Amino acid sequence: MRSFFRIINSIFFTVALIASAFCGYMVYSVKNYPTAEHEAQITEIKTLTEQTKADTEAALKDGEERLALMREDARNLGDEGVELAEHKETLQREVEAKRTDLAELDLTVALLEDMPGSVEKARKEYAEKIRELEEKIQNGETEVRICYWTMDDGPTYITENFLNALDEMGDHVHVTFFTANLANDSPNEEEMLRREMASGHSVQNHSFAHVTTAGGSVYRSLDSFKEQIQLQDDWLYEVTGFHPMIFRFPGGSAWGRDLLPGATDVIEELGYQWVDWNCNLYDAGAPENLPSSGLEITRALTQIPEEPIAMILGHDWNANTLVAMKTAIPELMDQGYVFLPLFPESVTMGMIAKR
Amino acid sequence: MSLFKGRKASKKKKSEIKAAEEEWDEIEENEESEEEETARGEEEILAAAETSKRNTGSEADFDDEDDEDDEDEEDDEDEEDDDDEDDEDDEDDEDDEDDEDVEKPHRKKKSKRFPVFGLIFMFLLIGIILGAGYYGMVYYERFHAMNDQFDAARDAASAELVEAQKEYALADPDSPANVAVRDELKDVLLADIREQVAQMESEKNELDASIREREEKLKEIEGVEDFDYYKAIYDEYVEGREYVEELLSDH
Numbered sequence: 001m002r003s004f005f006r007i008i009n010s011i012f013f014t015v016a017l018i019a020s021a022f023c024g025y026m027v028y029s030v031k032n033y034p035t036a037e038h039e040a041q042i043t044e045i046k047t048l049t050e051q052t053k054a055d056t057e058a059a060l061k062d063g064e065e066r067l068a069l070m071r072e073d074a075r076n077l078g079d080e081g082v083e084l085a086e087h088k089e090t091l092q093r094e095v096e097a098k099r100t101d102l103a104e105l106d107l108t109v110a111l112l113e114d115m116p117g118s119v120e121k122a123r124k125e126y127a128e129k130i131r132e133l134e135e136k137i138q139n140g141e142t143e144v145r146i147c148y149w150t151m152d153d154g155p156t157y158i159t160e161n162f163l164n165a166l167d168e169m170g171d172h173v174h175v176t177f178f179t180a181n182l183a184n185d186s187p188n189e190e191e192m193l194r195r196e197m198a199s200g201h202s203v204q205n206h207s208f209a210h211v212t213t214a215g216g217s218v219y220r221s222l223d224s225f226k227e228q229i230q231l232q233d234d235w236l237y238e239v240t241g242f243h244p245m246i247f248r249f250p251g252g253s254a255w256g257r258d259l260l261p262g263a264t265d266v267i268e269e270l271g272y273q274w275v276d277w278n279c280n281l282y283d284a285g286a287p288e289n290l291p292s293s294g295l296e297i298t299r300a301l302t303q304i305p306e307e308p309i310a311m312i313l314g315h316d317w318n319a320n321t322l323v324a325m326k327t328a329i330p331e332l333m334d335q336g337y338v339f340l341p342l343f344p345e346s347v348t349m350g351m352i353a354k355r
Numbered sequence: 356m357s358l359f360k361g362r363k364a365s366k367k368k369k370s371e372i373k374a375a376e377e378e379w380d381e382i383e384e385n386e387e388s389e390e391e392e393t394a395r396g397e398e399e400i401l402a403a404a405e406t407s408k409r410n411t412g413s414e415a416d417f418d419d420e421d422d423e424d425d426e427d428e429e430d431d432e433d434e435e436d437d438d439d440e441d442d443e444d445d446e447d448d449e450d451d452e453d454d455e456d457v458e459k460p461h462r463k464k465k466s467k468r469f470p471v472f473g474l475i476f477m478f479l480l481i482g483i484i485l486g487a488g489y490y491g492m493v494y495y496e497r498f499h500a501m502n503d504q505f506d507a508a509r510d511a512a513s514a515e516l517v518e519a520q521k522e523y524a525l526a527d528p529d530s531p532a533n534v535a536v537r538d539e540l541k542d543v544l545l546a547d548i549r550e551q552v553a554q555m556e557s558e559k560n561e562l563d564a565s566i567r568e569r570e571e572k573l574k575e576i577e578g579v580e581d582f583d584y585y586k587a588i589y590d591e592y593v594e595g596r597e598y599v600e601e602l603l604s605d606h
Contacts (some may be wrong), residue, residue: 038508059528091555096562
């Protein structure tokens with residue numbers, strides 16, 4: 001038995017030693033497991049992965065940018081691309097310039113093919129702007145004042161002098177001529193009418209004969225009145241190429257309407273507007289009543305500043321008026337007046353009270 | 356220490372011990388027959404018992420002394436064995452054998468006792484084996500689990516890295532595939548620009564023709580009477596409108 005135990009115990013002892021060694025080794029292995037080292041390896045791999053992903057994103061962005069650059073500019077497509085891009089740019093400039101030229105030419109052609117229509121269109125646009133300014137003046141929204149300087153009974157033998165004087169006063173001094181063919185006889189009436197038009201002045205209707213005495217051609221009857229308007233209209237259209245649109249009663253509307261009730265209906269029937277004045281230079285009438293100098297006429301202009309929209313009645317057959325005008329217009333301009341042509345779109349039509 | 360003693364004994368000694376043990380067994384048998392004979396008579400038995408009791412007491416004392424001696428001797432032997440493991444003299448061994456031969460009759464009764472110490476030691480060893488084996492296996496499993504865990508994490512990270520590297524290879528703008536794509540796009544774009552240039556040249560030629568046509572028409576119109584007159588009026592109105600617009604804007 002003793003031997004048996006000796007042998008068995010020897011074996012067991014050996015086994016126990018091995019088992020203890022194994023256990024110790026495994027405990028040691030677990031306790032000293034290189035966790036940090038493994039984790040470091042994994043972290044390193046993950047870091048490398050993240051870096052690779054970042055590199056991938058950068059590469060994708062780089063690739064997209066390269067493609068975008070290629071699409072954006074042909075110069076990024078090599079030598080051929082540079083050549084083509086430069087040729088294309090040159091062509092683009094040339095084509096754009098030619099398109100502009102052609103558009104301007106088309107506009108010019110269209111304008112010139114129907115010059116009266118184009119002029120009328122431009123006149124309407126001009127008149128609408130004047131109307132807008134008048135309304136602002138009436139509403140007190142601007143300090144600008146308008147002076148419509150009108151001259152009746154022309155053209156005359158001194159109308160040219162008036163036109164020369166107006167030309168000297170600047171590009172934006174315009175007046176309105178109420179013309180009457182037979183009122184004054186002059187050798188260059190047609191030339192003056194065309195010059196008035198070409199200078200940007202307004203040329204309107206003051207009847208054909210301007211015979212205003214009782215029983216005269218203008219106010220003899222409504223038919224005669226109508227005929228006088230139409231005759232002057234036809235003559236002006238024949239000479240200037242444009243129909244007038246505003247009528248001024250010879251002697252004023254008060255006299256004309258008194259002599260010929262229903263005259264305004266005739267004017268309306270003919271598609272006209274009518275207008276009087278609110279500032280009279282008293283430069284017409286019997287010779288003994290005419291002002292003896294331009295100074296007297298100028299004095300008459302002192303009444304103008306009371307009117308933000310002044311309608312001056314003058315006559316382009318009176319030389320004193322010419323003298324007075326040369327002085328008065330610059331003075332009035334200094335006072336803030338602008339001299340514009342009168343069109344039927346004006347707020348003054350039929351409303352200006354006669355002074 | 357006694358276990359190591361047995362392990363360290365030489366073969367010769369083992370054979371001698373075996374022989375002694377056989378002789379010991381014969382002696383035990385003889386003693387049993389003698390005991391049977393002494394049990395036949397009560398008196399003899401009692402006397403023998405008393406005698407035996409006395410003898411046993413004296414023998415026990417003697418045995419105890421012997422045991423102590425034996426143990427001392429064994430200790431001496433152990434010490435000798437331990438001290439001179441390889442250099443042990445045959446003579447010493449013989450002396451020891453002689454001593455054992457002399458002592459064996461005293462061990463007859465002692466050998467009957469169960470080797471508790473050996474049993475306990477065996478169980479102790481078994482416990483150690485089982486315990487160490489169990490914990491060894493536990494830690495072994497734990498070790499491999501940790502290994503597996505890290506291997507799996509590393510494999511996953513590596514797989515992700517490989518995937519990322521594949522994606523990078525696809526995204527790399529300098530890769531042959533992407534270079535090919537750009538070359539293809541370049542061809543398409545160049546063809547497109549060539550077509551645009553051709554169209555522009557065609558348009559330019561058409562514009563030239565149109566401009567010539569308009570210019571000829573203008574010459575015809577400008578030759579018309581009153582052209583300058585109308586143009587002058589038109590220009591005056593346009594300039595006048597612009598002048599009034601300035602007035603409107605200034606005030």
